[in-house]
Amino acid sequence: MAMASDISVPPNPPLGGSVAYFDGTSSRRRMVTLRFADRLEINDGEQALAAWAYADIRRADSPAGMLRLNCLTAPALARLEVRDTGLANELVSRCTNIDDHMIGRRGVAAIVGWSLAAAASIVAVVLFGLPLAADRLTPLVPEAFERRLGDVADSQVKTMFDAKVCDNAAGQKAFVKLVTALRESAGLDTSVQSGVLSSSVPNAFALPGGKVYLFNGLLAKAENADEIAGVLAHELGHLKHRDSMRGLIHNGGTSFLIGLLFGDITGSSALIFGSRTLVTSSHSREAETDADHFAIDVMHRLGRPAKPTGELLLRVTGKEGKGLSIISSHPLSEDRLARMSRQDPPASGPPLLTSEEWRSLKAICGGKS
Numbered sequence: 629m630a631m632a633s634d635i636s637v638p639p640n641p642p643l644g645g646s647v648a649y650f651d652g653t654s655s656r657r658r659m660v661t662l663r664f665a666d667r668l669e670i671n672d673g674e675q676a677l678a679a680w681a682y683a684d685i686r687r688a689d690s691p692a693g694m695l696r697l698n699c700l701t702a703p704a705l706a707r708l709e710v711r712d713t714g715l716a717n718e719l720v721s722r723c724t725n726i727d728d729h730m731i732g733r734r735g736v737a738a739i740v741g742w743s744l745a746a747a748a749s750i751v752a753v754v755l756f757g758l759p760l761a762a763d764r765l766t767p768l769v770p771e772a773f774e775r776r777l778g779d780v781a782d783s784q785v786k787t788m789f790d791a792k793v794c795d796n797a798a799g800q801k802a803f804v805k806l807v808t809a810l811r812e813s814a815g816l817d818t819s820v821q822s823g824v825l826s827s828s829v830p831n832a833f834a835l836p837g838g839k840v841y842l843f844n845g846l847l848a849k850a851e852n853a854d855e856i857a858g859v860l861a862h863e864l865g866h867l868k869h870r871d872s873m874r875g876l877i878h879n880g881g882t883s884f885l886i887g888l889l890f891g892d893i894t895g896s897s898a899l900i901f902g903s904r905t906l907v908t909s910s911h912s913r914e915a916e917t918d919a920d921h922f923a924i925d926v927m928h929r930l931g932r933p934a935k936p937t938g939e940l941l942l943r944v945t946g947k948e949g950k951g952l953s954i955i956s957s958h959p960l961s962e963d964r965l966a967r968m969s970r971q972d973p974p975a976s977g978p979p980l981l982t983s984e985e986w987r988s989l990k991a992i993c994g995g996k997s
């Protein structure tokens with residue numbers, strides 16, 4: 629009749645065994661205990677070292693007999709190594725997305741299931757450094773993979789710029805209205821995601837997997853909805869042409885490509901390099917010109933002028949702006965303005981936003997408009 633025996637055991641005892649932890653910033657290996665709370669708590673004695681959300685935990689390659697884990701929101705090289713089978717099973721059952729980053733779970737299966745042509749192209753890039761292979765490879769990258777990559781890049785970018793998505797309700801409504809009009813004119817489906825980020829950097833960019841971000845710093849410098857609409861349309865052009873994916877393959881380096889080949893992207897520090905590359909360096913000049921033409925077409929189909937966007941970019945950069953993704957690879961903002969002004973008909977369609985919606989959009993990050 630030992631009714632109390634079940635509850636005499638603490639519900640969440642610290643679990644030890646042989647769990648090793650690397651914090652990702654030093655090479656020091658620490659023996660730790662784990663505790664299953666709302667998140668996975670990693671402790672060294674009394675000292676709390678880290679807490680990982682179960683949904684962010686991913687499996688990494690490991691030798692037999694060991695479960696090796698990393699976490700999307702932890703430093704890229706942070707690792708947990710678990711040798712106790714019972715504990716490993718418990719972790720696997722709690723971490724619902726543990727294998728989300730695997731293409732078909734196993735490297736070899738991934739390659740066969742994906743495409744031999746893609747694998748051959750990667751090998752060509754790695755061995756011979758053929759940048760052209762990036763063009764051939766990009767169309768072969770599965771969209772699901774690109775989306776996962778985009779999600780990781782997304783959190784890196786927010787961390788890098790210390791930015792969050794602004795969500796003032798009226799501003800968000802206006803932004804959605806604007807993006808929806810542009811997206812439909814661009815012939816893109818509803819999988820496009822977009823937002824305004826609370827960074828004062830005057831920039832905008834597209835991420836792999838269908839995300840477009842506008843930085844509040846650029847919005848702050850804009851004087852009307854057409855100026856911003858053209859910028860967003862330009863980024864939609866990059867999405868449509870999958871330029872970010874191409875840029876990642878091109879600039880991401882050998883280890884990134886090997887990670888791509890084996891489906892292990894989250895464990896790769898190259899990914900950080902890659903997502904940095906996304907926003908600090910640039911697309912090819914050709915890709916930029918194409919995106920500009922795409923934007924001009926999108927605006928004209930809506931009966932709106934493209935020239936205001938050229939004026940915005942010139943205002944932001946002066947004559948030789950560089951270092952911003954929407955700007956840097958262009959020879960001169962003046963040339964862009966010329967391109968956008970050429971055969972630019974006067975507005976024939978209704979304004980994309982009412983003046984009240986425009987004011988709401990300007991205030992989307994809570995600053996003064």
Ligand SMILES: [Zn+2]
Pocket residue numbers: 862866911915916919953954955
């Ligand atoms: Zn661009």
